[in-house]
Every structure is written in structure tokens, then in C-alpha cells.
Amino acid sequence: MINPLISLKKNRVRVSFFFRMIQMSHVSKIYPDQVSALSDITLEISSGEFVFVAGPNGSGKTTLLRILFGAERPSSGEVVVNGMNITERGFNKVYALRRTMGIIFQDVKLLKDRTVSENILFALEVTGYSRKEARHKASEVLSRVGLQERERNLILNLSAGEQQRLAIARALINAPPLLLADEPTGNLDAQMTMDVMGIFSSLHRNGMTVVFATRDADLVKRYPHRIIYLSEGRRMEVGKDGEVRTGE
Ligand code: ADP
Numbered sequence: 001m002i003n004p005l006i007s008l009k010k011n012r013v014r015v016s017f018f019f020r021m022i023q024m025s026h027v028s029k030i031y032p033d034q035v036s037a038l039s040d041i042t043l044e045i046s047s048g049e050f051v052f053v054a055g056p057n058g059s060g061k062t063t064l065l066r067i068l069f070g071a072e073r074p075s076s077g078e079v080v081v082n083g084m085n086i087t088e089r090g091f092n093k094v095y096a097l098r099r100t101m102g103i104i105f106q107d108v109k110l111l112k113d114r115t116v117s118e119n120i121l122f123a124l125e126v127t128g129y130s131r132k133e134a135r136h137k138a139s140e141v142l143s144r145v146g147l148q149e150r151e152r153n154l155i156l157n158l159s160a161g162e163q164q165r166l167a168i169a170r171a172l173i174n175a176p177p178l179l180l181a182d183e184p185t186g187n188l189d190a191q192m193t194m195d196v197m198g199i200f201s202s203l204h205r206n207g208m209t210v211v212f213a214t215r216d217a218d219l220v221k222r223y224p225h226r227i228i229y230l231s232e233g234r235r236m237e238v239g240k241d242g243e244v245r246t247g248e
């Protein structure tokens with residue numbers, strides 16, 4: 001499971017260990033009304049990887065992410081996240097699972113009538129930090145997304161891009177190794193999209209594993225990251241020429 005990667009950098013030998021952060025084997029999801037949202041999805045994501053999950057509306061992106069954070073159980077197949085087999089019978093560590101990841105939801109879910117720092121402190125309160133520690137942590141994550149000057153602003157007065165950056169900051173409070181983001185640029189204009197992508201890129205450079213769902217076909221082509229395409233719940237292979245084939 002562990003593959004050492006040895007690289008020479010400025011005469012210093014650097015050994016990094018990559019392991020599988022996510023493994024899905026033959027995962028299908030059929031909702032109670034018989035809607036088939038995912039069909040036989042097999043994929044692997046290594047730690048430190050940035051992967052796009054791309055596909056149009058209704059292709060199963062949100063369902064795939066919700067399975068990874070334990071909000072949905074697959075109808076069949078096996079899922080291992082960060083060493084935890086979450087599809088094992090009797091698996092009951094959903095909270096332990098979620099502490100290893102930051103989640104950015106498709107609908108941002110901020111407390112609109114509160115300030116920027118209150119939104120972060122609220123998320124920290126439930127994790128048992130003292131007030132002083134919580135304040136320190138809040139300014140740390142806010143500065144990582146460039147919102148340190150906005151701590152006292154109400155959410156109502158933030159732009160859509162700033163709100164999305166706050167959602168990213170909130171996802172970072174437990175310093176998770178894995179970030180799951182569901183269409184974080186879905187409602188942003190081109191400039192805000194670039195700002196938000198810059199934050200994701202910098203998190204990725206610092207070693208974060210990022211799974212980024214998007215329906216924006218042009219966005220995914222602008223980055224070197226691996227793309228997993230979904231179409232009607234099936235994984236597709238897309239060639240360099242844009243030709244679509246049924247994948248594994
Ligand atoms: P995407 O995020 O790519 O738009 P979703 O995972 O939200 O795709 O949806 C995949 C399919 O599953 C769609 O046909 C959608 O209508 C259906 N679906 C999603 N959530 C539910 C649900 N809770 N109950 C029933 N059907 C659902």
C-alpha cells in the first residue's frame with residue numbers, strides 16, 4: 001500500500017511516502033426511488049493528489065462525495081478512506097472519519113447573520129478548544145484564505161467569492177489531510193474562480209489531497225490534475241481529443 005518516491009532535489013535526497021487516501025471498488029448507489037446515481041465506480045486517489053470529479057448536473061458527483069464523507073451508504077461495493085473501510089459491516093466511526101477531512105458543501109451553509117470570525121468560532125466550539133486557542137486558530141485559517149482583514153464583517157456583506165473562501169477556511173480548522181469540495185466555483189465569476197482556484201492550488205502544494213467536483217468542463221482543462229469524468233453515474237474515459245469512451 002505504501003510506495004516510497006525518492007527524488008533528488010538540490011543535492012538532498014527527499015523521500016516521500018504516498019499511500020492510498022481513497023479507494024472505491026465497484027461502488028453503485030441506487031436511491032430508494034430506484035434512481036441509479038452511481039454504477040460500478042472503481043477508482044483510487046493517492047495522498048497528496050489533486051483530482052477533479054467532472055460531469056454535468058445529475059451525473060453523480062455529489063453522491064460520490066457524500067459517500068466519501070459517510071452521508072450516504074453505497075448500495076454495493078467497497079470504500080476505504082484514509083485507511084478506514086467505511087463500507088464494512090458495523091462501521092460506526094462516521095465522526096472519526098469526518099475529523100480527517102474538510103468538507104466544502106455545494107450549498108455553502110454559512111450563518112448569514114453572523115460575522116466571518118463567528119462562523120469559524122462556531123465550528124471550533126464543537127471541537128472543544130478554549131476561547132483563546134479558538135481565536136488563534138480562527139485567525140490562522142482566515143489568513144490562509146486572505147480573509148484576515150474581514151473578521152468582523154457580516155456574511156451578508158461578503159461577495160460570493162469571499163463566502164466561498166470562508167467555507168474553505170472553515171473546512172481547514174482541523175488541519176485535515178483531505179479536502180472534499182463540491183462545486184466550490186459553481187456560482188463564481190471568472191475572477192473569483194481564479195482566486196478560489198489559487199487557494200486550492202496552494203493547499204495542494206502544501207500536501208493536501210483535494211477532490212474537487214465540478215461541472216465546468218473548461219476549468220478542468222486548464223489544470224494538469226487528473227480528471228475523473230462521470231456521465232449518468234458511470235465513469236467515462238475521455239481522450240485528449242475529447243472523445244468519450246466508457247471507462248473501467
Ligand atoms: P450531481 O452532483 O453530479 O449533479 P447527484 O449526485 O446530485 O449529481 O445526482 C445524481 C442522480 O441521483 C440524479 O439523477 C439525482 O436526481 C439523483 N439523486 C441525488 N440525490 C438523491 C436523493 N437524495 N434521492 C433520490 N435521488 C437523488
Ligand code: MG
Nearest residue numbers: 061062106182
Ligand atoms: Mg452536485
